Amino acid sequence: MAIRYSIIIPTYNRAQQLLLTLVSFETQTYPKHLFEVIVADDGSTDGTKEMVEGFQASYPIKYVTHQEQLGRSAVRNLGLRHASGLYIIFCDADFLVLPEFIRTVSRYHRKYPMAVISGIPYSWDDAYTHYYPDFSPEEKEHFRYRLTQTNLWNMDFESANEIIPLITPEDILHQTGALSKVVIPSRVPPNIKKQFAKTDVAPWTLLVTRCVSMRRSHLTRIGGFNERFVLYGLEDWDLGYRLHRLKIPFYSIKEVVGYHQEHPTHFRGNVINTENLKIMFETYGFNDSSLNLFALVPPSEDFETYKNTLRVLRRGIRSKLTRSSALLLRRTLQLTAKHFYQQNNTQAYKRSLQWIKKKAKNRKSRVARVLRKMLLKSEKQVE
Template structure:
């Protein structure tokens, strides 16, 4: 039987979360002979290899590893090289899938066979599957306020020096309902959910590898992730951007198909990784305002502002009355991106920005208002 889905799970020292993620795939309602799970280990030192090799899976489970840590892009590509499925699903080691996960993905793919399907934004909520002694004081407070009233709280959490489970494999296998008691109230504002789900501008931002599915042949055509991205940030959006340039549709899965297993924020990298942004420009140049805008209005800071700026720019370019302001806005974004990337000729850059500021005076359109805002930010870029 041909494998339909290859689930690639990259991991690095996440043994506790990974165990639950592997168990969650045991509960799938989708036929297991049509799936394979590939754990791609980026040089873990916490016993991950032994745990995976000893895991008694009812599905095909493959373990591949790099001898030392090489980064998120390289380890995902390692998993991709071993994938046999028609579709590839990238699933983080701390993404706890629900029993209907694969059945839901497959239903969407039957309707949209060439689309990139994303669990973002409707499966971005979190669950406390473990207590982490490395939680910050603020995270400790949030943990206690969420778990305290549920009856799951244990006194030994107070002095724990190791990670302690709140959810067990048996809880998942037997669907005891414990998971529903440790869910964290939604923290993502509805406006952000809405902006992620809308694909009229920058649809490639749905390519978030916590949970995303795509035809394997498209990934092979693009040679997977760019391995120049080693640190956290932009490595998934950059591949999504290249898939977007193939004119592939991006569709968010509206159903909740899983939960992120909450962990200390110290586990995460810097989302606004400036070195990775320079790699993005090095690879794709300065001709796309959606990429250039990262310099002056990063989506990680305000996704709604980022997307609305692109919408205003697009409308401005279509209307004769606002086209000159829109062209000036597009030029400003390009100038700022080039200055960020090259970091030279500051005086020439400043003069260009000041000239544009003079031209923008007394213009009353919406695009002119955004232009002045971006010019102010562009001016501060070299302060």
């Protein structure tokens, strides 16, 4: 039978975490002849190639690589070019899937065959599968606290100079229960999880590549990931935005299907969301408030305010009583995004904000209150 799911795992110098992730696919309850795993290596130098090629998998597995590091988008596209499944599942190298993972994704796709299916926000929980000597002091304190709670703390960790595994491949294969002892209760506030799961505004923010599935034909149609995004930040939401523009729906899996293997934050590399956001504005222009708002309220910093602002704007546009205030709000977001991108003519920008501020001064609707808050944020950007 034909491959139904191609699981693409991009990786760069994550051999130890990747090994556990590959082992976790051994435990899948979904028929192994119906899925394949493609490890797309962005030029690792830590023995990833040898580990994958020596891995004795009971499912089809492919290893593809760039000879040099080309970035997060390019390596995912590399995996996509070698995929044969009807659906593509993007799974991070540090995402440890549970046995029902593919079966659960398949159940959602049977109900929503044309949709993007996301493991976010219910699979945001972390697990300490390894100790890293280059954890930051704060990360080491979190590690110590969690392992002390489960009686796994060992003073030897404090003097360790090498990575120490806490979970072994045998623990995953034989479901020993060891994993449950190192799971970290989610640090994501319930209100943020709730906002991610809602798809009434900006549903494309559900596309987070830790764990997400979609039709291969849809990815081919839009050309995969934008390879101008090289480092961390926005490459997944950019892909989601383009799929959203094709009217493709988004749904969240309302159960835990895996755990992120906790690691030092610096593994992600430099966060350059500012430059990546400029790429998005250059690509799509300034006519969409859901993008323009990124310049004032980055969703990664305040997701609840981001979504609620879009809701207020949408309701305001629909009502004759608040439409003029809503249009001023939309104009404010557009002006701020343009100024963020161009970084010029600051005086003209300030004059425009002052004109809008004067217009909004005595208005009492909720739209007007949000407008004044956004104006205040806009003014602070040029102080």
